Amino acid sequence: MSTTLDTQQPPAPPSTPPALSPKELGRWAWRQLTSMRTALILLFLLALAAVPGSIIPQQRIDAMAVSRWQDQHPHLTPVYEKLGLFSVYNSVWFSAIYILLMISLVGCILPRTRIYWRAMRARPPKAPRNLSRLPEARTFEVDQEPAAVLERARTVLRRRRYRVETGESEVAAERGYLREAGNLLFHISVLVVLVGFAVGNLFGFKGGVIVVNGQGFSNSLSQYDDFAPGAFFGPDDLKPFSFTIDDFKVDFLRSGQQAGMPTDFSAKLSYSEAPGQPEKKYKLAVNHPLMLDGGAVFLVGHGYAPLVTVRDGDGNVAYKGPAVFLPQDGTFESFGVIKVPDAMPKQLGFEGLFLPTYGFTMETGPYSRFPDALDPVMSLLPYEGDLGLDAGKPQSVYELDKKGLELIKKPDGKPFRIDIALGQTKQLPNGAGSITFDGVQRWAKLQVSDTPGKGVALGGVILAITGLLGSLFIRPRRAWVRVRREDGRTLVELAGLDRSAGGDLGDEIDELERLIHHDTLQKEKL
Amino acid sequence: MSPADFASFSNNAIAFASIVYAMALLSHIAEWAFGRSVPAEGSVATVEQPVAAGAGASAAAGPPYVGPADAATGTASADSIDDLAAKAQNVEKFGRIGVALTVVAAVLHLAGLITRGLAADPVRVPWGNMYEFSVAGAFGVTAIYLLLLRKYSLRWLGLPVTAFAVVVLMLAVLLLYVPAGPLVPALHSYWLVIHVIAAVLGAGAFTVGAMASVLYLVKSRAEQRADAPTTGYVARLPKAAMLDRLAYRVHAFGFPVWTFAALVAGPIWAEYAWGRYWGWDPKEVWAFITWVVYAAYLHARATAGWRGKGAAIIALIGFATVLFNFVGINLFGSGLHSYSGLK
Ligand code: HEM
Numbered sequence: 001m002s003t004t005l006d007t008q009q010p011p012a013p014p015s016t017p018p019a020l021s022p023k024e025l026g027r028w029a030w031r032q033l034t035s036m037r038t039a040l041i042l043l044f045l046l047a048l049a050a051v052p053g054s055i056i057p058q059q060r061i062d063a064m065a066v067s068r069w070q071d072q073h074p075h076l077t078p079v080y081e082k083l084g085l086f087s088v089y090n091s092v093w094f095s096a097i098y099i100l101l102m103i104s105l106v107g108c109i110l111p112r113t114r115i116y117w118r119a120m121r122a123r124p125p126k127a128p129r130n131l132s133r134l135p136e137a138r139t140f141e142v143d144q145e146p147a148a149v150l151e152r153a154r155t156v157l158r159r160r161r162y163r164v165e166t167g168e169s170e171v172a173a174e175r176g177y178l179r180e181a182g183n184l185l186f187h188i189s190v191l192v193v194l195v196g197f198a199v200g201n202l203f204g205f206k207g208g209v210i211v212v213n214g215q216g217f218s219n220s221l222s223q224y225d226d227f228a229p230g231a232f233f234g235p236d237d238l239k240p241f242s243f244t245i246d247d248f249k250v251d252f253l254r255s256g257q258q259a260g261m262p263t264d265f266s267a268k269l270s271y272s273e274a275p276g277q278p279e280k281k282y283k284l285a286v287n288h289p290l291m292l293d294g295g296a297v298f299l300v301g302h303g304y305a306p307l308v309t310v311r312d313g314d315g316n317v318a319y320k321g322p323a324v325f326l327p328q329d330g331t332f333e334s335f336g337v338i339k340v341p342d343a344m345p346k347q348l349g350f351e352g353l354f355l356p357t358y359g360f361t362m363e364t365g366p367y368s369r370f371p372d373a374l375d376p377v378m379s380l381l382p383y384e385g386d387l388g389l390d391a392g393k394p395q396s397v398y399e400l401d402k403k404g405l406e407l408i409k410k411p412d413g414k415p416f417r418i419d420i421a422l423g424q425t426k427q428l429p430n431g432a433g434s435i436t437f438d439g440v441q442r443w444a445k446l447q448v449s450d451t452p453g454k455g456v457a458l459g460g461v462i463l464a465i466t467g468l469l470g471s472l473f474i475r476p477r478r479a480w481v482r483v484r485r486e487d488g489r490t491l492v493e494l495a496g497l498d499r500s501a502g503g504d505l506g507d508e509i510d511e512l513e514r515l516i517h518h519d520t521l522q523k524e525k526l
Numbered sequence: 527m528s529p530a531d532f533a534s535f536s537n538n539a540i541a542f543a544s545i546v547y548a549m550a551l552l553s554h555i556a557e558w559a560f561g562r563s564v565p566a567e568g569s570v571a572t573v574e575q576p577v578a579a580g581a582g583a584s585a586a587a588g589p590p591y592v593g594p595a596d597a598a599t600g601t602a603s604a605d606s607i608d609d610l611a612a613k614a615q616n617v618e619k620f621g622r623i624g625v626a627l628t629v630v631a632a633v634l635h636l637a638g639l640i641t642r643g644l645a646a647d648p649v650r651v652p653w654g655n656m657y658e659f660s661v662a663g664a665f666g667v668t669a670i671y672l673l674l675l676r677k678y679s680l681r682w683l684g685l686p687v688t689a690f691a692v693v694v695l696m697l698a699v700l701l702l703y704v705p706a707g708p709l710v711p712a713l714h715s716y717w718l719v720i721h722v723i724a725a726v727l728g729a730g731a732f733t734v735g736a737m738a739s740v741l742y743l744v745k746s747r748a749e750q751r752a753d754a755p756t757t758g759y760v761a762r763l764p765k766a767a768m769l770d771r772l773a774y775r776v777h778a779f780g781f782p783v784w785t786f787a788a789l790v791a792g793p794i795w796a797e798y799a800w801g802r803y804w805g806w807d808p809k810e811v812w813a814f815i816t817w818v819v820y821a822a823y824l825h826a827r828a829t830a831g832w833r834g835k836g837a838a839i840i841a842l843i844g845f846a847t848v849l850f851n852f853v854g855i856n857l858f859g860s861g862l863h864s865y866s867g868l869k
Contacts, residue, residue, distance in 0.1 A: 036825060036828065036829045036830075037829055037830075037831075037832075039825060040822055040825045040826060040829055040832065043818050043819075043821055043822040043825065044818075044819075044822055046818050047815045047818040047819050047822070047847075050811050050814060050815050050818075051811075051815065053806055053811055054806075054808040054811040054812060054855070055808075058806060060806070061805060061806060061807065088806075089806050193789075197804070206801070206802060253707065253708065256705065256707060261707060261708070263708050286799060287715040287795075287798045287799050288798070289798060289801060296801060297801075298799075298800060298801035300800060300801070447800070447801045448801075449801045449802060451797075451802060451803065454797065454803055457793075457803070458790070458793075458794070458803075461785070461789050461790050462790065464785070465782055465785055465786060465790070468781070468782050468785065469782055472778045472781070472782065473778070501771070501774060501827060501828075
């Protein structure tokens with residue numbers, strides 16, 4: 001392997017900077033940056049830098065997990081925030097590494113392309129004086145004239161797709177020019193992929209929204225629960241499509257040891273690409289998104305929204321409708337709140353669990369036995385007071401701000417827990433009001449996103465693999481044949497040199513020998 | 527057969543496969559035990575193919591495996607020639623038995639995998655949870671070994687490969703088992719089929735590559751010692767240069783396959799399932815880390831001062847990332863890719 005590779009990389013630069021003028025120093029730094037060793041180290045750094053993002057929750061992936069983590073680690077949070085550890089892949093240090101790598105890559109590709117351009121058109125080099133010193137060398141004798149042997153060698157080598165150069169008493173041959181082209185294509189394609197990826201990040205967006213079965217969505221910023229635009233994406237760029245969920249369906253495995261596993265879920269949509277456009281139907285399912293101009297709609301999750309009616313202390317209906325509860329685990333035990341700002345005289349709030357199939361043990365308390373809504377029960381704690389909605393501060397719809405709220409208690413001072421089954425109504429103590437569990441609706445979590453440049457990225461990776469295959473499996477090698485007349489016979493020297501690692505040069509040279517030698521012998525017999 | 531029949535057939539086939547792998551492992555252990563006193567040196571010249579005159583390290587094209595039959599003609603030690611010949615015969619015999627048993631086990635293994643898919647209703651690919659990934663992954667490793675066995679005279683890998691299969695199948699059956707059942711909806715995609723086949727093949731190649739790299743490190747240390755033993759497992763391994771070359775070839779096969787699995791098929795599937803082709807989910811992050819580390823491995827092989835030992839160590843780091851992605855992220859991670867099926 002020591003004989004290979006030497007022509008493909010610039011010589012290793014000296015590792016200490018000589019005392020030089022700024023210009024020379026700059027050149028030295030550039031050579032350092034574009035050396036193989038630096039590329040290797042940067043690759044390692046990139047791998048290492050990617051690790052924390054897989055361990056620490058990331059803002060762009062799961063914002064809720066981030067806030068949960070931050071609540072649990074109040075001391076570490078400011079430090080982590082400074083270091084950008086909650087958005088590693090957009091952080092300065094992560095970007096610095098891959099930008100350096102890309103600069104190094106360009107600095108590496110350019111000179112190599114120039115060298116390759118020349119090498120590609122060069123003729124096979126002359127045979128070294130001493131062929132027997134090459135890694136593979138053979139000698140044999142034949143009776144034929146040297147010219148005939150050379151002619152034969154030329155034909156054999158040409159047929160094996162060598163580029164051939166004939167001298168007076170020797171043939172020089174080279175093949176595998178495309179290996180370096182493959183390698184260059186691979187490295188250039190890495191840049192192409194990155195451009196495609198960057199375009200998607202800068203000009204795309206990703207938004208999430210929970211839509212209750214039967215309700216609709218129209219594509220504008222205010223409708224989203226979460227929205228992450230690229231740096232160059234403005235809310236005006238959202239295309240005005242809209243849709244309604246006509247029917248959302250989930251099937252769970254009912255029996256067997258894996259009972260409770262979802263087998264299928266899908267949502268029937270009516271959608272329209274713009275106001276005034278005709279309405280169309282689509283069945284949205286996992287792995288079956290709705291592709292629209294300016295975005296695609298994906299079904300990514302689902303859950304329950306119990307339908308409740310809340311009457312206030314005055315006996316008026318203060319709330320009627322679905323309240324979205326978020327599933328906590330595979331049993332779809334769900335957590336959520338109901339905010340009743342219109343309740344008089346005091347505002348009401350409820351917090352607690354929705355259990356699609358009620359179960360109870362002394363150890364666990366109430367729990368959900370099955371994810372489907374077979375025997376739905378809610379277990380809630382009621383609050384009264386001020387919900388804090390008027391302060392103008394944005395509030396999560398999945399949490400109560402308990403600063404102005406007080407738990408409603410039983411006369412004995414214990415918390416008043418409401419366990420309420422479907423169809424039931426429960427009165428709150430002291431005439432504070434009542435709550436009725438009217439029904440259960442499902443909701444679907446939808447993701448709307450647009451990622452321009454994905455075609456570029458995909459094309460880039462496919463080109464990269466093509467280049468890689470060429471780079472890894474094309475074997476650049478050289479072969480020489482030299483003939484000499486000696487004592488009335490022709491002495492043939494054959495030798496080869498591999499210019500990449502891992503080849504079977506020995507086999508190839510054996511084969512060449514067989515073809516040249518054998519064929520020559522056959523002709524002699526005739 | 528009903529799905530339930532297929533399911534129990536599959537379980538039995540996997541159980542029997544592990545037993546036969548264990549027998550193959552014992553056989554390979556016996557092979558090397560008998561080989562302990564049979565010198566491996568001195569028989570190099572009698573390998574089947576003619577070693578060309580002047581062949582350097584890079585040209586060691588002939589099979590590197592020093593067959594025990596050849597070893598019998600090697601330099602005699604204190605043992606009598608007859609005794610050595612008998613031992614050498616045993617070495618050969620147990621080696622062959624080991625390979626034969628591995629083939630049988632692999633057939634059972636494949637049958638177990640296929641019936642596992644048939645056991646689900648509707649029929650599906652047999653890789654939807656961690657138990658199935660492990661079984662499929664172990665099969666990938668054995669399949670690659672058996673496919674390359676002839677071409678590269680890989681019998682010296684029989685010991686690590688069968689040991690690997692036994693351990694992985696045991697862990698899968700004992701710790702990861704879940705009954706056959708349908709797939710979770712996110713896995714309903716033919717990209718899953720393509721993605722997982724490529725990932726299993728790539729990871730299988732990396733596993734075989736890691737074995738070759740470890741053995742390369744061991745062997746090259748042994749070769750540097752003046753008093754290197756002439757008998758035993760290490761002495762019977764092919765030359766370090768040969769091991770290095772094999773490791774490179776397997777990795778060179780694995781890398782594009784992994785690139786396809788992790789950076790083409792995976793993202794396409796993710797785009798359909800989750801609406802983004804790349805989202806830095808922990809599983810994706812580690813697939814990317816693996817890719818970068820193996821890119822570094824290929825670079826290291828072309829960088830002065832990193833060839834050989836340095837590159838081999840990078841390959842092992844790469845393999846560690848594959849393992850971590852499979853074990854660590856599947857079991858402890860919380861990403862979208864949590865399909866372990868365990869609760
Ligand atoms: C994004 C960063 C990079 C990646 C992912 C990458 C990846 C790879 C891979 C997978 C190979 C193996 C293919 C082969 O053996 O031909 C390779 C080879 C090579 N790379 Fe890179 N590379 C990167 C950056 C660079 C840079 C910055 C340089 C310049 C110093 C460079 C120089 C080379 C050279 C000279 C080879 C050929 C080695 C050989 O002949 O075996 N690469 N690269």
